[in-house]
Amino acid sequence: MNKTLPLGGDPHHVLADSSVADDRTRVLKHGDTFAVFDHLGHLKPGGLGEEGLYHEGTRYLSLLILELDGQPPFFLGSTVRDQNDQLSVALTNPDRTRDGRVEIPLGTLHLAVRTLLWQGVCHWRLRVRNHGPAPVDTTIQLRFRADFADIFEVRGMKRTARGHDLSPEIAPESGRVVLGYVGLDEQKRRTVLRFSPAPAELVADRARFRLSIPPHEEVKVDLAVACQRGDVERAAPPGYEAAQEAAGAVLERFKAESCRVGAADGRFDAWLRRSESDLHMMTSDLPTGPYPYAGVPWFNTPFGRDGIITALQCLWLRPELARGVLAYLAATQAIDVIPAQDAEPGKILHETRNGEMATLGEMPFGRYYGSVDATPLFVLLAGAYYERTADRPFAEAMWPHVEAALAWIDRDGDRDGDGFVEYERRAGDGLIHQGWKDSDDALSHADGTLVTGPIALCEVQAYVYAARRAGAVLARALGKPDRAAALERQGEALRIRFEAAFWQDDLGTYALALDGTKRPCHVRASNAGHCLFGGIAAPDRAARVARGLMSPESFSGWGIRTLAATEVRFNPMAYHNGTVWPHDNALIAYGASRYGLKDLTVEVLAGLFAATTYLDLNRMPELFCGFGREPGEGPVLYPVACAPQAWAASSVFLLLQACLGLGVSGVERQVWFHQPRLPSFVPELRITNLSVAGATVDLLLVRHGDDVGVNVLRRVGDLAVVVAK
Structure with missing residues (x-):
């Protein structure tokens, strides 16, 4: 690639004269x-x-x-x-x-x-x-x-x-x-x-x-x-x-105070240790609390979406990270309409920069809000954090920001009033695409034609559905039953509209998006798996989506590709059109677990684990290429991937949560496991210093075929451990 701006001037495209994928940086x-x-x-x-x-x-x-x-x-x-x-x-x-x-x-x-x-x-x-x-x-x-x-x-x-x-x-x-x-x-x-x-x-x-x-x-x-x-x-x-x-x-204090996960298998334990260390290294202490910066070298700064997803992926073992993310994003939540920043009241930050070019406005990323999904994900995290911790004072402090975010979803997020949240950039030099797949060529129709806006992404509707349900949980906890009921009604209405507009029966999956004319993008993509994560998918359709994602066209052997190999724009080396992203896989696996589809969760965990055994330092990168797995060969590295990357590092913890059906509730003072599974290479898993509402527990999980035994090694305080087979 040449050192010139790419066609379209995509500001998140990294220009390269040569590859560094094998330079052992x-x-x-x-x-x-x-x-x-x-x-x-x-x-x-x-x-x-x-x-x-x-x-x-x-x-x-x-x-x-x-x-x-x-x-x-x-x-x-x-x-x-x-x-x-x-x-x-x-x-x-x-x-x-x-x-x-x-x-x-x-x-x-x-x-x-x-x-x-x-x-x-x-x-x-x-x-x-x-x-x-x-x-x-x-x-x-x-x-x-x-x-x-x-x-x-x-x-x-x-x-x-x-x-x-x-x-x-x-x-x-x-x-x-x-x-x-x-x-x-x-x-x-x-x-x-x-x-x-x-x-x-x-x-x-x-x-x-x-x-x-x-x-x-x-x-x-x-x-x-x-x-x-x-x-x-x-x-x-x-x-x-x-x-x-x-x-x-500082490192010793972090180890002493943190919940830790260890495995009997040395190779899997090496992945856990490196992920833990990467997450700790990527987390910066801000005045509002700890915040996981997105990735090195290109994204060493707070990103809204990345911070939220990172916090969600490790919420069960490290809730203080979610608290820091919520506090920072609440403090930077938009309050005015600023088209040059894609800012609107209630919208959650996409990213912030403080270098010379950002300060001078040579690009819009000094403080930029061009993210359609960070706002519903913020509400989702706020609700999940309260359920995990029962931290009512913090929930009360967050409630005005949650309401502002929900108002943005209803108002600016749905400009045409059709019930779906869409995006279309206002900043001339901002991002064309404002979902997590934000490269210029990330969205297309079946014939390869690029999509024009306003664009309603399938996963964003799932996030909005989940946000309304999370908002309802918070409202009810804070003594606002009428607001909770209204949010639940909104969520159910969205679910019904979503199934009618997005389901593509001949593909067996949800449309990638609706374009500006409400035409569905008839494309098989990993985005549909996020509909399981958000819980908006009907159970029978969730099963069909899962089967499609695990087909040879979508599952490379290392993980689920962002785009199926049968699609016109598939390219295993393209940033969002055929590569494998660990966080994408983790969210899909967690969503599948919600629907009882544990075979998918175990197979995804196994594929990504196998990849780490070939990766330098056992470090999970931002992404790798989507070439099919070949015997005796490792995954093909993506040449400009960030490593470490916060949401890639935390993906293993959500994958484990998915396999174990693990839930932690500070409200109910309970840790539960629903139909727990572990892959064959993890015979034992130890969870130590898991803190819940002032209580602490150490657990030993032992695999017996397709079953997992849960042993309580130590318990301090009032806390129930429940296993549902």
Whole structure:
């Protein structure tokens, strides 16, 4: 692909000169700071050009390369630790020759690099140990550069103008370099590099250390790279040990306080551990509470839909995440009509950005509301959170926002008054499509013709149905029985209209959408599976939808494709037209479980699990290609997928909930399992520290054929555990 804007200017399209799917990139994140390294721990140009150290939507370091005696070190291995807190890289020296003989053999020096992020600072430590019998004199050089590119520039958008670089500030005696930039938004951004000890040579783009290492001893070099925004330079960051200790303390507290899921099968447990770590890493502490940022590198920011679905997928074990998501989205809920932002009163945020281009309005995503489904999903999450926690004070605080969201559904969401929620963008440079499949070519008719609006998506109607039912639960709990009854009537009326307008009997599924003329999109797509998730589908039709989704045309062997292979626009490498998305599969599996279709849930879990055994770090990416599964081969990676991605990381927890028929009710002080199932590769599953309305329980689940036994290992407080076969 070329580095030019794609036809139509799709702002969520990532431009690429080459693939990075096999480059083994390494990712760290903390708060609004993240870094993408290559497998050597370097930051360098190449691939998508996405490597770098980023803070608040800007790249503060675009180059960091370690050289040993003027050459790249010899690579031994690298990994991000299971806890996602540090990148560990092992390097050594190549053979160093002089006058035709080997002076220092390969493997004499061990270079151990550890990198971590903490509070806007990248801490980098190099330890060089001499394993040889004689002293070694060597030179270490670090080359560095900061381009202060906006994340949208990195993604391929062209700017007609940008700000200016400041003259570097160099203090060799203290080992300090400051690289600066003043943007068109008049914001000053600085990259402050501090080396310890001070290097022998320090200039604007490199630092050189001359090391003399006795046998079996080591030397240490530290670098702290601080990302600073504003006119006032912050105090020097804490050292490596202090940052490591602080990060470790937070991680240990998180582990101690969280509900955890562990499996007897080591491979499946590795997926669970990485998912838990990814979810923790992607979650940022905002003033309103914890919020899972969408994905690295392209979406390291709050997204409404992504945050809600992530919170729903792990609500049963981590309800505090839902509380933080609801609080933030309530605080940012639209109150005015702003066409340039696709904003309308009561509408829930799609995404927010605070980089230079967003601040200047060079794209609408500074605060953007072009999402048709985030608003009903917000109501759905509010109701689900109350049922999970019985947190009445918070429910009361959320109720005005729930009512505002429901009012948007009735008013602006249904502009033509036909009873369905549609979308059509108002912002000229906003998203053409505003469901979760938001690429420009995501919706088509059977002949491949692209759909024009206003567009009513099938899954959005299911979300609205579920939202009205959730709103009714909240209303009744808050002493508003008349409002609850009205919402229930609205939901039932929608269900009847939906079945009449969307069901396609010859396809055995629901239409992907209704276009602007109310013509159904006669297309088999995964969207129909979300109708099971929302509960709007009639039971007999839900079973037919499920069978279609598990047919060879839709199920790749790794998961359910976004578009069936029989469709004109099917392409297993297209973002939304044939790929496999873990969160999509998890929502479908959970929906199937609601209708008692447990075979689907188990098979989907098994397919995605098999995929993780081939994936780097056992990490579930945003998506992968929809090619059919072949014996002895892993899934084909999608070249620009985010990894980690919050809703991909949390998908395994919803998949387990679906298989187990697991429900948690703070209102009823109960944990229940309805027809629990586990796949053959999970003989035992342990759930520890599951907290419900002040009580806590530890559970051991043991598979016996198609049955699952539930054993209570520990129970503190008043809490019932119920198993319904």
